[in-house]
Amino acid sequence: MTRRADGQVPVTSLTKALRRLTAAAIFSSLTGAAMAADNRLGPVTHLPLPRYVSLKTDEGNVRRGPSLSHRIDWVFKRRDMPLEVTAEHGHWRRVQDRDGAGGWVHYALLSGVRTVLIEEDMTPVYTQPDTNAPVAAAFEVGVVARLGACNPVWCRISAGGYRGWVEKRALWGVAPDELRD
CATH class of the missing domain: 2.30.30.40 (SH3 Domains)
Structure with a gap:
């Protein structure tokens, strides 16, 4: 920033400095958002994204x-x-x-x-996380169910008075590697 002989800063220099600071603030904000995406945490809640x-x-x-x-x-x-x-x-x-x-x-x-959508029509809901267990119900595609515990392959869900275990691959709303107690 340049100063005049009387020590005052010309208005145009102040305007340029303000523009540089604004541009730096915007860049910093965008960089912060990018860093938040890299860390996979939301900048507001600090919860995972997505x-x-x-x-x-x-x-x-x-x-x-x-x-x-x-x-x-x-x-x-x-x-x-x-x-x-x-x-x-x-x-x-x-x-x-x-x-x-x-x-x-x-x-x-x-x-x-947490809820999930059933992705496959007539998805069997088992009483235990095992395809050899008895089937408690079968859900149509598009049913919204409450999500419970999940292991690497199975999730416990409930909907319409029925509850049981469904293979995770048949659900939308839970990450493939997500584990829940």
Whole structure:
């Protein structure tokens, strides 16, 4: 920054300095977001990204950007639907559903209660995590179930008054390597 002979800083120099600081702050912010992605932790919650959550309400507006001023692209209309959080910005979470459709949703519409979608039609629900165990039920594709414990191959789920074990490969809303107690 240059100073005049009288010690004052010209306004144009202040403007340039301010622009450099603003550019540096934006770069730092973007770099921080990239670092958060590298560490796989959200910059707001410090929870893992991506992660699964569920829709807390019967309806949830999905916006093009992380604020109320952004346009609503569509509305999720299924309570307990599992969603994958892929980014965070303030009180907003960028989510996507099983089909990859998504956008920004206010965090108040989301729940940490884990649910899954049945991906294969007439998926057998076993009484034990073993294909030789008795079948307690069979779920159609698209059924939303509450997620319980998971081992490397099986997850315990419950829906419609039925509960049991399902092979993890038949579910959307749980990571293939995820273990749960």
